[in-house]
Amino acid sequence: EAQVTQNPRYLITVTGKKLTVTCSQNMNHEYMSWYRQDPGLGLRQIYYSMNVEVTDKGDVPEGYKVSRKEKRNFPLILESPSPNQTSLYFCASSGGVSYNEQFFGPGTRLTVL
Amino acid sequence: AQSVTQLDSQVPVFEEAPVELRCNYSSSVSVYLFWYVQYPNQGLQLLLKYLSGSTLVKGINGFEAEFNKSQTSFHLRKPSVHISDTAEYFCAVSGSSASKIIFGSGTRLSIRP
Numbered sequence: 001e002a003q004v005t006q007n008p009r010y011l012i013t014v015t016g017k018k019l020t021v022t023c024s025q026n027m028n029h030e031y032m033s034w035y036r037q038d039p040g041l042g043l044r045q046i047y048y049s050m051n052v053e054v055t056d057k058g059d060v061p062e063g064y065k066v067s068r069k070e071k072r073n074f075p076l077i078l079e080s081p082s083p084n085q086t087s088l089y090f091c092a093s094s095g096g097v098s099y100n101e102q103f104f105g106p107g108t109r110l111t112v113l
Numbered sequence: 114a115q116s117v118t119q120l121d122s123q124v125p126v127f128e129e130a131p132v133e134l135r136c137n138y139s140s141s142v143s144v145y146l147f148w149y150v151q152y153p154n155q156g157l158q159l160l161l162k163y164l165s166g167s168t169l170v171k172g173i174n175g176f177e178a179e180f181n182k183s184q185t186s187f188h189l190r191k192p193s194v195h196i197s198d199t200a201e202y203f204c205a206v207s208g209s210s211a212s213k214i215i216f217g218s219g220t221r222l223s224i225r226p
């Protein structure tokens with residue numbers, strides 16, 4: 001089944017404790033992206049990657065890092081999480097004949113205390 | 114720069130009634146337009162998209178949208194809603210590349226029996 005997976009789905013952590021949210025897609029898509037969803041703000045892009053080793057900032061990159069060492073994986077790293085990063089995070093991918101349609105993962109709900 | 118405005122944050126309707134969710138965009142270049150649906154505790158799923166051609170676009174679950182270039186709108190409609198349509202709906206705009214998709218703030222559709 002074609003899909004985007006994220007882990008963990010739920011995470012509660014404390015300020016300053018480094019964490020990584022993994023994202024993987026099995027559709028051989030070139031493009032991957034991370035968004036955060038906050039009430040009343042819709043989805044805002046954090047980082048995106050056009051291909052392996054190619055990443056760029058989105059609209060709200062502060063406090064986040066990403067890497068794209070393999071085509072299928074695009075982890076999101078919070079080196080020193082803060083309470084304002086409490087949010088719902090989505091990974092998405094697109095490519096091939098569906099390059100203009102993004103496929104979304106199920107989301108990761110992060111709480112930073 | 115591109116932007117998307119969803120004029121209604123919440124839309125309550127009775128079951129089997131028609132519904133219209135409004136979306137206006139601004140862009141200085143040609144656009145692709147999308148509507149995504151988010152069911153409770155799930156990721157986003159593409160409802161429909163406008164890339165070119167006919168301005169009336171039909172999507173899944175009986176939804177359709179009409180691209181109106183002169184009014185810069187892309188309103189979503191369904192002639193008769195069902196309880197299962199309860200969800201949050203996001204309008205989105207992008208340019209020729211999927212690298213930059215701007216989402217609206219979302220409209221929560223609630224269906225009353």
